[in-house]
Amino acid sequence: xxxVKGASFIKKGRVFDDVFACxxxxxxxxxxPVAFAMDLLPHQIIRHLIYHDTEKALASHTIWMCASCQxxxxxxxxxxxxxxxxxxxRHMHIQSGRYPAEPATPLFHHTFLxxxxxxxxxxxxxxxxxxxFKRRKLPGKGNLQDMLYDMKLGLKLFxxxxxxxxxxxxxxxxxxxAIFKHEHGNKKT
Ligand code: SF4
Ligand code: SF4
Numbered sequence: 001x002x003x004v005k006g007a008s009f010i011k012k013g014r015v016f017d018d019v020f021a022c023x024x025x026x027x028x029x030x031x032x033p034v035a036f037a038m039d040l041l042p043h044q045i046i047r048h049l050i051y052h053d054t055e056k057a058l059a060s061h062t063i064w065m066c067a068s069c070q071x072x073x074x075x076x077x078x079x080x081x082x083x084x085x086x087x088x089x090r091h092m093h094i095q096s097g098r099y100p101a102e103p104a105t106p107l108f109h110h111t112f113l114x115x116x117x118x119x120x121x122x123x124x125x126x127x128x129x130x131x132x133f134k135r136r137k138l139p140g141k142g143n144l145q146d147m148l149y150d151m152k153l154g155l156k157l158f159x160x161x162x163x164x165x166x167x168x169x170x171x172x173x174x175x176x177x178a179i180f181k182h183e184h185g186n187k188k189t
Contacts, residue, residue, distance in 0.1 A: 018080045018085075019046050019049045019080060021078040021079075022043070022046045022047070023078070024046075025043075026041075027076060028043050028072035028076055028082050029042045029044070032072055033069060034065050037061075038061060038065050039101075040056070040060045040062045042066075045057045045086070049085070058098075060101060061102050063101075068086065069083070070083045090106075094106060104146070107134055107135060111127060111130050111134060115130070117176070118167075120171075120173030120177070123167035124157070124162075124164075125158070128150065128151075128154045135147060
């Protein structure tokens with residue numbers, strides 16, 4: 001148990017204070033569509049936070065598997081923002097500079113945001129190329145299989161005309177650039 005980390009965690013605000021209302025009814029976990037892929041179920045993440053064991057939550061695969069669908073939030077009888085807690089845990093993890101349990105997920109987010117910053121919108125082909133190229137360096141047995149699956153899927157989409165060869169510049173490119181400038185001081189994501 002990491003009391004120090006837990007204590008700083010609790011100071012962070014309402015989304016964390018809410019976890020103390022949890023009475024472990026498990027409705028969040030029972031409704032979560034990606035619970036099958038999680039190592040800790042949503043109610044277990046909340047339980048660790050209640051016991052100030054932030055480290056266990058941060059080290060889990062769960063925080064990267066969560067799809068932010070908010071099903072848990074709508075099912076929780078105590079209106080706990082579980083999706084918000086997952087979001088904040090991901091944020092804390094990235095800020096800590098540690099290696100994530102599911103490295104492909106933050107890599108995809110990073111590549112996705114880079115694409116938005118560059119074109120003002122997503123160019124699927126470029127996103128897939130960059131993501132696949134960076135992903136090849138990640139450790140993990142299933143990586144190659146996943147990459148081949150993604151490539152096959154990309155080819156199918158291309159052949160059906162769902163992916164264009166060239167990027168389209170988004171009309172709101174300057175507004176998007178302003179958002180990135182505000183958030184990152186004009187640095188790349
Ligand atoms: S649904 Fe809400 S109260 Fe029930 S276990 Fe999940 S977070 Fe706790
Ligand atoms: S927001 Fe995350 S934890 Fe909640 S139900 Fe969706 S995938 Fe599961």
